Amino acid sequence: MPWLGCPPEGNCRSTNSELHPIKCTITSFLIPEHCTFETVNMNSNIDNSMQMSDESKVQVVCTLPDEHNVNSTNTGDIAVVLRTKAIPERTRLVRGKSDPGSLAPVPPVRKKKRKTATMSRNFDLLNLKSLNEPTFHLSDLRLPDHLREDVERLVKGVPLVKVRDSGKQYPRNFKLTGDLMELQYTDSKKWIKRGDCNYELSDIKEIRPGWKTDVFQSATNTEKNRLKLKEGCCFSLVLGAKHKTLDLVTSSEEQRDTWVKVLSTLVKRQKYSALRKQHLKWVIDNFKQADINHDGALNFEEVMKVLHQMNITMDSRLARKIFEEADVKKRKNKQAEDSLDPEEFYHFYQLLRQRPEVKEILKKYSADDDDDFLDLEDLQNFLKDAQKVNASLDECKQVIEKFEPLAENRENEVLSADGLTLFLLSPAQNIFNPECSVVYHDMTRPITEYFIDSSHNTYLMLDQLRGPSSTEAYIRALLKGCRCVELDIWDGANNEPVIFHGHTLTSKILFKDAIIACKSYAFKSSQFPVILSLENHCSVEQQRVVSKHLREILGDMLATIELNDSVTEMPSPRKLRGRIIVKGKCLAVTDCNADNLDNGEVSDEDEAAEIVDEIVQQEVTTKATNVQKIAASESVSHQRTLPVAKKLKLAKELSDLVMLKSVHFSDFATSKMKHKCYEMSSFVEKKTSKLIGQDPAGFVSHNQKHLSRIYPNGMRTDSSNYDPIDPLNCGCQIVALNYQTSGKPMQLYKGKFLDNGGCGYILKPKALRDPTLNFNPNDPTTFGCKPKSLNIKVISGQRLPKPGGAGEVIDPYVCVSVHGVPSDTMKWKTRIIDNNGFNPLWNETFTTRIHMPELAVIQFVVKDYDQRSKNDFIGQYTLPLTCMTEGFRHLFLTDNDGESLSVAALFVHVSIATES
Numbered sequence: 001m002p003w004l005g006c007p008p009e010g011n012c013r014s015t016n017s018e019l020h021p022i023k024c025t026i027t028s029f030l031i032p033e034h035c036t037f038e039t040v041n042m043n044s045n046i047d048n049s050m051q052m053s054d055e056s057k058v059q060v061v062c063t064l065p066d067e068h069n070v071n072s073t074n075t076g077d078i079a080v081v082l083r084t085k086a087i088p089e090r091t092r093l094v095r096g097k098s099d100p101g102s103l104a105p106v107p108p109v110r111k112k113k114r115k116t117a118t119m120s121r122n123f124d125l126l127n128l129k130s131l132n133e134p135t136f137h138l139s140d141l142r143l144p145d146h147l148r149e150d151v152e153r154l155v156k157g158v159p160l161v162k163v164r165d166s167g168k169q170y171p172r173n174f175k176l177t178g179d180l181m182e183l184q185y186t187d188s189k190k191w192i193k194r195g196d197c198n199y200e201l202s203d204i205k206e207i208r209p210g211w212k213t214d215v216f217q218s219a220t221n222t223e224k225n226r227l228k229l230k231e232g233c234c235f236s237l238v239l240g241a242k243h244k245t246l247d248l249v250t251s252s253e254e255q256r257d258t259w260v261k262v263l264s265t266l267v268k269r270q271k272y273s274a275l276r277k278q279h280l281k282w283v284i285d286n287f288k289q290a291d292i293n294h295d296g297a298l299n300f301e302e303v304m305k306v307l308h309q310m311n312i313t314m315d316s317r318l319a320r321k322i323f324e325e326a327d328v329k330k331r332k333n334k335q336a337e338d339s340l341d342p343e344e345f346y347h348f349y350q351l352l353r354q355r356p357e358v359k360e361i362l363k364k365y366s367a368d369d370d371d372d373f374l375d376l377e378d379l380q381n382f383l384k385d386a387q388k389v390n391a392s393l394d395e396c397k398q399v400i401e402k403f404e405p406l407a408e409n410r411e412n413e414v415l416s417a418d419g420l421t422l423f424l425l426s427p428a429q430n431i432f433n434p435e436c437s438v439v440y441h442d443m444t445r446p447i448t449e450y451f452i453d454s455s456h457n458t459y460l461m462l463d464q465l466r467g468p469s470s471t472e473a474y475i476r477a478l479l480k481g482c483r484c485v486e487l488d489i490w491d492g493a494n495n496e497p498v499i500f501h502g503h504t505l506t507s508k509i510l511f512k513d514a515i516i517a518c519k520s521y522a523f524k525s526s527q528f529p530v531i532l533s534l535e536n537h538c539s540v541e542q543q544r545v546v547s548k549h550l551r552e553i554l555g556d557m558l559a560t561i562e563l564n565d566s567v568t569e570m571p572s573p574r575k576l577r578g579r580i581i582v583k584g585k586c587l588a589v590t591d592c593n594a595d596n597l598d599n600g601e602v603s604d605e606d607e608a609a610e611i612v613d614e615i616v617q618q619e620v621t622t623k624a625t626n627v628q629k630i631a632a633s634e635s636v637s638h639q640r641t642l643p644v645a646k647k648l649k650l651a652k653e654l655s656d657l658v659m660l661k662s663v664h665f666s667d668f669a670t671s672k673m674k675h676k677c678y679e680m681s682s683f684v685e686k687k688t689s690k691l692i693g694q695d696p697a698g699f700v701s702h703n704q705k706h707l708s709r710i711y712p713n714g715m716r717t718d719s720s721n722y723d724p725i726d727p728l729n730c731g732c733q734i735v736a737l738n739y740q741t742s743g744k745p746m747q748l749y750k751g752k753f754l755d756n757g758g759c760g761y762i763l764k765p766k767a768l769r770d771p772t773l774n775f776n777p778n779d780p781t782t783f784g785c786k787p788k789s790l791n792i793k794v795i796s797g798q799r800l801p802k803p804g805g806a807g808e809v810i811d812p813y814v815c816v817s818v819h820g821v822p823s824d825t826m827k828w829k830t831r832i833i834d835n836n837g838f839n840p841l842w843n844e845t846f847t848t849r850i851h852m853p854e855l856a857v858i859q860f861v862v863k864d865y866d867q868r869s870k871n872d873f874i875g876q877y878t879l880p881l882t883c884m885t886e887g888f889r890h891l892f893l894t895d896n897d898g899e900s901l902s903v904a905a906l907f908v909h910v911s912i913a914t915e916s
Contacts, residue, residue, distance in 0.1 A: 147265060150258050151176070158259075160185075161249040163234075165218040167225050169249070180266055183237075199239060199246065204267045206238040206479075209260055212520070213238075214470050215247040217513060235260055241899040243476050282799070282903050283349050286310050287342055297339040303348070308809060310799075312352065312838040322351050357795050357841065357907065358421050361386070361888060373414040376400075387429070387887035399423060424888060424907075431889035431910065432754065432879050441756045441763040443528070443574040448677065448707055449769050450573060451728060452531070453753045453760035454484035456711045456736035457719075459499050459509060464717045466505045471517040477739045478521040480898075481753060483760035484531040484583075484709075484734050487514060489538050489546060497542045497549075512549045519553055522580060526759040529559065529576035531660065531734075533709065534584035536648065540599045543651035550657055554580055559659055563678055570677055573761045583660035583680070585650055600655075601647040660707065668698040671706060680707035683732075684714070685722045692726055697776040703731035704771055710735045721745035725819050728752065729777040729855055731768040742896045744859075748819055750898055751878025752857050765854035777821045780851045788853045790881070791911040792816055793845040794830050794860075799903045800837040800893075803864055803872035810837040810864040812874060814906065816846055818881075820856035824848075832865045837874075849915070856881040860891060860906055875901045886910050 157175035162185070164170070172185040183199045211220055211229075213236045220226045232253040237246040250256040290298055290306040298306065300323055304316065326348035329336040340348055359372075365382040366374055374382060379396045383389045391399075397413060403426065404410050404419035415423070428434060455477045459469040474485055489511055492498035497511040515532075522530040538546060550558060559579035561567060563586065587600040665671060665681035683691070688710050691699050702708065710727045712720070719738040723745055727735045737749055756762050767775040767784045776782045794814050802810055811834050817827040826848050833840035850856050858881055862874040875893030893904045 147262060150262050151180070154259070154262055155180075158255065159251070163215060163219050163229065163247040163249060165215040167219040167222070169228075174248070176262075176266075183263075199237070201263070201267050203240050204237050204263065205240070205243065207260055207263055207267070208236045208238065209256065210234055212236060213245045213247055214472050215245055217471070219247075232256065237263070241895075241897050243472055245472075283346055284342060287345050297337065297341050298345060299337075299339045303340060303345070306345075310838060312809065312836070322348060326351060352838070355417070355421055355796075355839075357843075358424065359417050362417050362420055373409065373416050374420065375414050379415055388885075389887075425890055425905075429887075429889060431877075431884055431891040431908065433883050433885045436755055436880075436883040437757055439757040439759050441761070443761065443763075444572045445763060445769075446570040446677070447529070447573055447576065448570050448703075448705065448733065449764055450733060451735070451752070451762040451764060452483050452733050453481050453749075454531075454533075454709070454734040454736040455482045455739040456486060457488065457501060458482070458485040458739065459487065459514065460501060460506060460719065460738070461740055463719050464501055464504065464506070467719070468507045469500050469509045471509055471513050473740065474514055474517045475521045478518065478530070479525055480739070480750070481525050481758050481760045482739060483526065483528065484533055484736065485518065486533045486535065486736065487511065488535045489542075491538050491542045495542060495545060497538050497546050502537060511546060512553065515549055515553045518580070519557065522557070523578055526757075526761075527577045528573045528759050528761050529579050529581050531581045531583050533734075533736075534582060536584055536650070536654070540649050540651045543599075543654045547651065547653040547657060550582065550654075558582070558657065560657060561659055561678075563658070563661060563676070565676070567676065567678055581659045582657045584658050584662055585648065585655070586658040586661040587650055587652060587655040599649050599651045601649055668695065668702050671702055675706060677705055680709065682709040682711060685710065685712050685716075688727055688732070692730055696730055696778055697774060697782075699730040699732075700768060700775050700777075701771060703733065704769060707734060708732045712736075712738060721749075724749045724752075725857070726777075729821055731764055731775075733764075742898065747876055747878050747896075747898070748857055748859065751859065752880060754878075755880050755883055765852075767852075767854075777852075777855075778823075780821075780823055783821075783852045785852065785854070787915045788850045788881075789847065789911075789913045789915060790818075790850050790858075791845065791847045791913075792858075793909040794842045794906065795888075795909060796842065796907045797840045797862065798838075798905045798907065800840070800862055800874055801901060801904055802837065803874065809835045810872075810874065811835060811866075812837055812840050812862055813865055814842065815859075815861040815863065817859045817861070818848060818850065818856055819859065820850070820881075821852045823851050824856050837864075850881060853881050858884065860893075860908075862893060862904075862906070875904050877906070881912075884910055884912065886912055 154174075154176045155178060157173050160172060160174045162170045162172050172187060174183065174185045176182070177184055177198070181201060183201060185197055210231045211217060211234055216229070216234060216236065220229055229249055230253075233250045233256050235248055235250070235256050237248070238244075239246060248259075250259060286306050286309055287298065290302050290309065300320065303323060304319060307319065323340070326340055326344050327338065328344055328347075329341075361382075362372065362374060365386065366372075366378050376393050376396045379399060380391055380393060383391045383396070400413055400415050400419065401410055403423040404415050405422070406416060406418075409416055409419065423429060457464065458477050459471075459473050461468045461470050461473050477485060487499050488502060489497050489499060490502055490508075492508065492510070498508040499511055499514055500506045500508040518530065518532065534546075536543065536546075557578065557580045559571075559576055559581050561571070659678065661676075661679045663675060663679045663681055665683065671681070699708075708727075708731075710724075710732050712722055716722075716738070719741045721737045721741055721743060724735045724737060725748060735749070737746055739746070753760060753762065765785075767773050767782070770784075773784045774782055775784070780787075794816065797812060797814070800810060800812050802808075811832050813832045814830045815827060816829075818824050828846040830842045830844045833842065857878060859876060859878040861876045864872040864874055866872060873896060875895060877891040877893055888907070888909050890905045890907055893901045893906065895901055
């Protein structure tokens with residue numbers, strides 16, 4: 001962070017990246033947070049080495065020696081030094097309460113109706129880091145005193161041991177970079193020159209002390225390694241969207257605790273400041289990539305290459321004009337090099353990113369046509385008419401105070417185009433309604449009345465046949481809000497049950513390790529209950545081990561109720577907060593009451609065996625003749641009855657822990673007549689589609705009393721997913737998807753579960769809960785609600801990335817689709833914008849009628865048109881219609897895995913009206 005102060009040796013130099021002396025007239029102070037301020041040639045009563053608080057409200061007016069002095073009420077003329085490049089023109093340093101500060105030219109003041117509105121360069125010298133000098137100044141850091149010494153030590157570097165899952169260990173020197181933004185390591189042996197490896201602290205998802213990753217679990221399988229890798233000295237960093245781990249060993253427990261404490265503090269700082277700095281960081285990262293010779297400057301040709309890198313295509317004459325406007329040095333000194341330094345390049349970027357569509361909004365809602373700002377009344381009208389928000393004048397003042405970058409405008413209570421842009425980019429103006437980002441549904445209804453975020457074969461990381469199994473998969477799913485996970489349990493060595501996909505070559509993990517992971521992460525993302533869906537294939541002996549692990553590891557977390565005829569309604573999610581529910585096979589009540597019964601028999605429905613059956617059926621059908629097909633079909637039909645007829649002995653100890661009893665489904669009439677509210681069935685995708693096609697209303701009625709679990713067809717060996725919308729439309733609560741697979745089905749699913757604070761439980765619409773309405777998703781007359789008219793205008797895009805981060809400038813277009821009941825399903829496309837991924841402008845409007853708003857999910861997808869091959873996916877955003885806010889809104893795109901694309905966004909206008 002730049003600072004104000006004297007040069008270390010008292011010598012002022014004005015080279016490109018050195019200290020530059022300027023003369024300042026101080027009227028009040030606004031210094032970067034925790035910067036020191038030193039003075040020389042003092043003519044005032046100001047303390048030397050002054051420490052300014054972050055609450056100080058400051059303005060510093062600076063002039064160069066060759067400029068005329070500024071008339072002001074002087075508190076003293078002080079010669080100071082600014083660590084930055086030469087300031088070639090009169091400048092004013094302005095800082096508001098909500099932004100980190102900006103150094104901008106003083107524009108001419110336009111007065112009208114006692115208001116002052118000025119345009120700002122709005123670029124942030126105080127946050128632009130020099131590319132040629134270190135930026136770590138401990139005095140700049142807002143750190144507790146007890147951490148300061150630890151941070152200094154970790155910046156210098158500490159030897160650690162990096163561990164692989166094979167148990168191999170690699171000594172490395174780890175340190176924090178000077179700006180405290182990255183973790184860096186090098187080989188400990190100086191003669192090995194492999195370069196440095198850096199991990200951005202913003203990529204750290206979690207810090208785990210001890211042996212809490214697959215790598216450590218694998219590495220500590222032997223007694224020798226367990227003794228060598230002391231658990232108290234081990235910790236792991238979980239990195240990026242794929243949750244890869246960096247597993248490290250320190251020399252002592254004290255050193256481990258220091259690393260965990262410091263990294264936890266810095267990662268938290270990163271998360272809080274990430275949104276504020278992401279645009280600046282994106283620009284500077286592009287500058288650094290283009291600055292190949294590391295001279296801290298880019299000439300015009302290099303800038304044109306950066307534009308291509310930033311997904312911008314523009315006429316070279318226009319680019320040259322903006323380049324010359326941003327090249328401040330050249331304007332002041334004709335002999336100066338024709339290039340842009342980082343600050344000038346950021347100014348160049350700011351000139352490029354002007355938002356004409358925002359200026360149009362400002363012009364529309366300004367009371368005077370020639371005004372380029374909104375006063376308090378204008379802003380109040382804009383919020384009411386456009387954003388559908390009733391705000392008082394005091395609240396409008398707060399908006400201006402928070403988002404207007406210029407002090408003059410804040411003082412005169414007006415909002416400029418820059419301020420309006422910042423306001424529209426704020427989280428409160430996101431398309432997702434902030435009121436839906438907290439739990440607001442009634443959570444006291446029976447658990448059968450909720451959609452439950454669920455995962456299929458949760459332990460798998462990749463495909464269904466040969467992929468690895470991992471406890472990390474459970475952790476990842478639970479952290480993403482999953483509330484129902486699956487465990488396929490089989491007999492393992494040493495009387496320890498294991499989890500894997502039976503009849504396949506997938507790897508195995510210990511059942512107890514999976515339960516430990518579930519206990520540790522079950523309630524990190526939500527306090528509402530987690531369901532363990534057990535598919536039990538164990539012998540009675542190992543079932544007792546399963547029961548023992550559940551009781552001992554979960555303890556009081558385990559939710560149990562006595563399953564008998566007195567249970568007529570299931571508990572609510574609120575009543576089950578912090579509890580873990582076991583779903584599985586259960587002995588009949590009459591059998592369980594037998595005094596001498598240790599185990600009994602239940603049917604064994606094996607999902608994994610269905611894969612084998614479907615593959616056999618497909619191969620036989622493909623190769624046989626017509627006559628052989630019939631015979632083969634009969635043969636396969638006989639084979640497929642075997643798993644149903646097969647019986648499994650069930651230990652009473654495990655049966656007693658079951659709260660949701662798995663039962664075989666025959667038909668809706670049988671279930672309605674015989675099954676209790678705690679009994680539930682699982683339906684394969686193919687069976688589900690058949691039931692929805694034959695009797696959707698019957699399926700809805702079934703799901704009003706019983707839980708239904710839906711899972712993918714066995715032929716989806718690549719772990720692909722089915723469309724979850726149709727089962728949800730029929731009220732199926734546990735629609736289980738392969739969490740490890742990204743793509744449209746998962747995007748729709750996770751978009752649906754953004755609602756209700758992302759807690760994993762969504763109260764079903766009344767139409768799906770009220771048996772008197774006889775809801776049928778195919779019949780709008782049964783919906784029991786008024787249709788809504790939805791109008792979406794896709795206005796523009798900002799900083800859309802290239803597929804894979806490289807290649808030609810993209811030709812983007814937007815797909816907007818509605819997913820819900822059949823009568824609501826719609827899709828539109830905008831026109832293609834050639835060669836502009838930076839700020840494409842569409843201004844296209846789509847209108848449709850939504851008959852069942854409570855089940856509608858809206859998806860925005862940006863694609864890159866390619867005439868010769870498949871159009872590339874750029875980003876997407878999905879949300880429920882009921883969570884959309886009206887007005888001018890930004891939506892920030894995610895990649896195919898659901899991870900944020902940082903600065904990439906769409907700007908839209910939404911209007912929703914209830915039809916009479």
